[in-house]
Amino acid sequence: MADARSYVAKDFSHLKGMRGISDQTLDTHLGLYAGYVKNTNLLNQRVAELSAAGNAGSPEYAELKRRLGFEYNGMRLHELYFGNLTAGTSRLPARSRLARAIVQSFGSVEAWREDFAKIGTIRGVGWAVLFQDPQTGQLSNHWIELHETGNVAGFVPILVMDVWEHAWLLDYKPADRPKYVAAFFENVDWSAANRRLRR
DSSP states (O other), X not given: OOOTTOOOXXXXXXXXXXXXXXXXXXXXXXXXXXXXXXHHHHHHHHHHHHHHTTOTTSHHHHHHHHHHHHHHHHHHHHHHHXXXXXXXXXXXXXXXXXXXXXXXXXXXXXXXXXXXXXXXXXXXXXXXXXXXXXXXXXXXXXXXXXXXXXXXXTOEEEEEEEOSGGGTTTTSOGGGHHHHHXXXXXXXXXXXXXXXXXX
């Protein structure tokens, strides 16, 4: 039975039919995301059991707490990623708050996009994320490696791109990762990214 701390996988099946990202890739990816949700719940349950039994200082407890950051961030980053995709056509309006913030931070939308795309093709597994500093409103692109490595404390994720192999390898050869990055941009829900801005 689920308790108040249990998470439920969100339904992103409306994303079927994206350009350049196949339904097969989406189905595989959604299955992986569901695994992060399940593991987050299992870890939270086991940590609570250990704590209730007075074993909060045990090595098992410590290792589970370390693992929780990976699973929890895997769940959340996937929700942000799927949440900023659309199966329809979407363009970044030049007068939107997001476009203006990008220009203020990077000089132009083109300069930002080029930098974001380059981050997306960094060798290795990870994520490309456009973050906003909530104190200054400034935007910056970042590489996140293993879900919990590279997140900037307090920064707000505005646009999230998964570049782990499971996000693109069924559709593209390893050397064609830039084609996946281009396909990602074809499917961005700019209105969702715009709504994430804090200021």
